[in-house]
Amino acid sequence: MTTNQSIDPSAAALLPVAKKQGISTVWDRHKAMQPQCGFGQLGVCCRICWKGPCRVDPFGDGPQVGICGANADTIVARNVIRMIAAGAASHSEHGRHIALALLGVAKGELPAYQIRDEQKLRSVAAKLGINSEGKEIAAIAEEIALASLEDFRNQDHDKPCNWIASALTAKRLERLAGLHVLPHNIDAVITQIMARTHVGCDSDPVNLILGGIKGALADFDGMCLATELSDAVFGTPSPVVTAANLGVIKEGAVNIAVHGHNPLLSEIVCDVALLMDDEARKAGAKDGINIIGICCTGNEVMVRHGIPLATNYLSQELALITGAVDAMVVDVQCIMPSVSEIGACFHTEIITTMDDNKITGARHVRFREETAVENARQIVGFAIDAFKRRDPLRVNIPDFKQTAIVGFGTEAIMGALGAINAEDPLKPLIDNIANGNIRGIALFAGCNNTQVAQDSSFVTIAKKLAKNNVLLLATGCGAGSFAKHGLMSQEATDEYAGESLKAVLTAIGTAAGLNGPLPLVLHMGSCVDNSRAVEVAGAVANRLGVDLDQLPLVASAPEAMSEKAVAIGTWSVALGIPTHLGIMPQITGSAMVTELLTETAKELFGGYFMVELDPNQAADKLLTVIDERRKALGI
Numbered sequence: 304m305t306t307n308q309s310i311d312p313s314a315a316a317l318l319p320v321a322k323k324q325g326i327s328t329v330w331d332r333h334k335a336m337q338p339q340c341g342f343g344q345l346g347v348c349c350r351i352c353w354k355g356p357c358r359v360d361p362f363g364d365g366p367q368v369g370i371c372g373a374n375a376d377t378i379v380a381r382n383v384i385r386m387i388a389a390g391a392a393s394h395s396e397h398g399r400h401i402a403l404a405l406l407g408v409a410k411g412e413l414p415a416y417q418i419r420d421e422q423k424l425r426s427v428a429a430k431l432g433i434n435s436e437g438k439e440i441a442a443i444a445e446e447i448a449l450a451s452l453e454d455f456r457n458q459d460h461d462k463p464c465n466w467i468a469s470a471l472t473a474k475r476l477e478r479l480a481g482l483h484v485l486p487h488n489i490d491a492v493i494t495q496i497m498a499r500t501h502v503g504c505d506s507d508p509v510n511l512i513l514g515g516i517k518g519a520l521a522d523f524d525g526m527c528l529a530t531e532l533s534d535a536v537f538g539t540p541s542p543v544v545t546a547a548n549l550g551v552i553k554e555g556a557v558n559i560a561v562h563g564h565n566p567l568l569s570e571i572v573c574d575v576a577l578l579m580d581d582e583a584r585k586a587g588a589k590d591g592i593n594i595i596g597i598c599c600t601g602n603e604v605m606v607r608h609g610i611p612l613a614t615n616y617l618s619q620e621l622a623l624i625t626g627a628v629d630a631m632v633v634d635v636q637c638i639m640p641s642v643s644e645i646g647a648c649f650h651t652e653i654i655t656t657m658d659d660n661k662i663t664g665a666r667h668v669r670f671r672e673e674t675a676v677e678n679a680r681q682i683v684g685f686a687i688d689a690f691k692r693r694d695p696l697r698v699n700i701p702d703f704k705q706t707a708i709v710g711f712g713t714e715a716i717m718g719a720l721g722a723i724n725a726e727d728p729l730k731p732l733i734d735n736i737a738n739g740n741i742r743g744i745a746l747f748a749g750c751n752n753t754q755v756a757q758d759s760s761f762v763t764i765a766k767k768l769a770k771n772n773v774l775l776l777a778t779g780c781g782a783g784s785f786a787k788h789g790l791m792s793q794e795a796t797d798e799y800a801g802e803s804l805k806a807v808l809t810a811i812g813t814a815a816g817l818n819g820p821l822p823l824v825l826h827m828g829s830c831v832d833n834s835r836a837v838e839v840a841g842a843v844a845n846r847l848g849v850d851l852d853q854l855p856l857v858a859s860a861p862e863a864m865s866e867k868a869v870a871i872g873t874w875s876v877a878l879g880i881p882t883h884l885g886i887m888p889q890i891t892g893s894a895m896v897t898e899l900l901t902e903t904a905k906e907l908f909g910g911y912f913m914v915e916l917d918p919n920q921a922a923d924k925l926l927t928v929i930d931e932r933r934k935a936l937g938i
């Protein structure tokens with residue numbers, strides 16, 4: 304293992320174990336894949352029809368157009384917007400699943416679930432313009448579920464989706480409407496992207512990219528509803544102290560890893576694990592059942608219930624190589640197919656649960672909301688049985704874990720600020736931005752990628768920004784990186800925050816009853832929870848009477864990998880946020896598309912992509928952008 308692979312100490316401890324046991328990991332496969340296809344890296348390989356594959360010669364010597372006549376600009380634009388469509392489909396399908404579950408709860412058909420946060424439900428109703436006065440909770444829930452599902456059904460092209468219309472500033476909505484990129488129906492917009500990129504359809508790269516931006520905004524809509532409805536059903540996050548990294552696995556417990564994205568399953572597994580704890584103890588597990596999280600399912604249960612996070616995307620296989628995970632139960636997205644093979648090298652049950660997400664070699668328990676408790680009991684039962692087969696001689700749990708204070712959703716941030724000024728919670732934040740104590744705000748999102756040493760770019764950029772008094776927010780596997788490396792602790796604030804940022808975080812944290820500062824990085828949740836950051840930013844913008852593209856706010860996805868990250872980055876740009884990528888996006892085979900997304904976007908949306916692979920320089924560039932914005936605001 305070299306630091307080229309990961310800076311996570313658990314990886315350093317476990318990769319030699321994997322090697323010794325002849326188990327290949329994502330890093331081995333990355334190495335075996337070299338050199339990677341240059342045409343693919345540039346985005347100039349077209350596989351959209353069977354006359355192809357075609358690829359344009361980037362050096363100008365060979366063919367400059369595909370067999371149908373599509374040039375590099377068209378090919379690159381088509382490829383990237385299909386990625387956006389897939390990302391939007393993933394988040395929105397997750398959102399639809401939650402909306403349908405909320406409808407089931409409202410109708411009394413799903414006894415395993417309740418509305419855990421009625422206040423949130425009412426505030427969601429208000430946001431969507433639903434009058435909840437004098438209505439029963441179930442009736443309000445039904446109206447909200449139907450209004451959410453309307454975002455998948457509306458056929459009026461001039462009527463934007465309900466959630467996006469409720470989430471953005473009036474100025475932003477007007478700007479997006481003017482560019483004809485406001486989505487009216489998530490499903491329709493995704494379908495349009497697939498249709499317009501079919502052979503012989505849209506070949507104008509600008510028109511294609513605008514279609515992609517509409518798809519990215521549909522992605523945003525799906526994320527907003529997934530987040531807000533999940534809060535109503537499972538509870539709104541509030542600060543909780545927990546831990547992260549593979550040291551959260553307990554030798555004496557039945558360890559069940561929940562992995563994927565959708566909390567509908569993991570929430571019930573957590574509930575049922577409590578009920579079956581005795582059974583685990585009877586099977587010899589002196590510490591009962593220990594639920595641990597991976598990827599965004601991990602983030603969901605971490606921010607709501609303080610369930611410890613075992614790891615983020617790139618080291619999901621290493622959790623299995625500890626030899627102490629008895630079951631890995633997965634729902635959807637970001638689950639490496641390799642886990643079933645590695646699970647089979649140990650006693651570990653890999654359990655898939657969703658009809659549209661099976662893995663060859665894994666056990667499948669068909670999860671249904673109607674039978675959620677029964678399904679979860681079966682899953683926990685498999686884990687307990689597996690525990691009995693665990694080989695103690697093969698257990699290698701790295702002794703690394705860090706304390707993490709997590710659970711900073713919009714309400715928690717407003718609550719903490721409200722402890723300083725109850726009448727006007729935004730005032731302390733705005734005052735401290737205006738006087739420069741907080742130089743700006745950076746939202747970290749996105750995955751890990753084998754092209755970067757795992758977590759290294761996140762950690763390097765965050766430390767530099769914090770030193771320069773930038774307030775840090777994080778979601779997804781970015782949040783996982785910070786939690787694992789101890790940056791979501793009060794000690795990290797003391798150690799890494801610049802003086803003025805430290806003073807602000809200390810004042811807020813102390814007033815909010817944390818007995819010290821807020822953590823250096825605020826964990827807002829999973830990837831769909833990026834919508835929470837937009838909510839806070841929108842409130843600040845509204846209060847200042849400006850739009851999102853005027854705020855000293857930046858986003859960074861330094862280790863991005865998935866199609867979902869492409870969609871998120873693109874809506875971030877469309878909302879006016881300068882968005883850093885630390886991975887070379889697969890678009891550079893077209894100078895035109897590259898310019899559109901990094902330059903022209905600035906004029907159209909105020910936001911734009913900035914690509915910088917070196918994390919130190921990326922931090923400097925983000926600081927420059929923050930300062931530009933401050934200057935324009937006259938602060």
Ligand code: XCC
Binds near residue numbers: 637749750779780
């Ligand atoms: Fe997946 Fe959300 Fe990326 Fe992590 S950050 S690798 S998308 S789990 Ni979403």
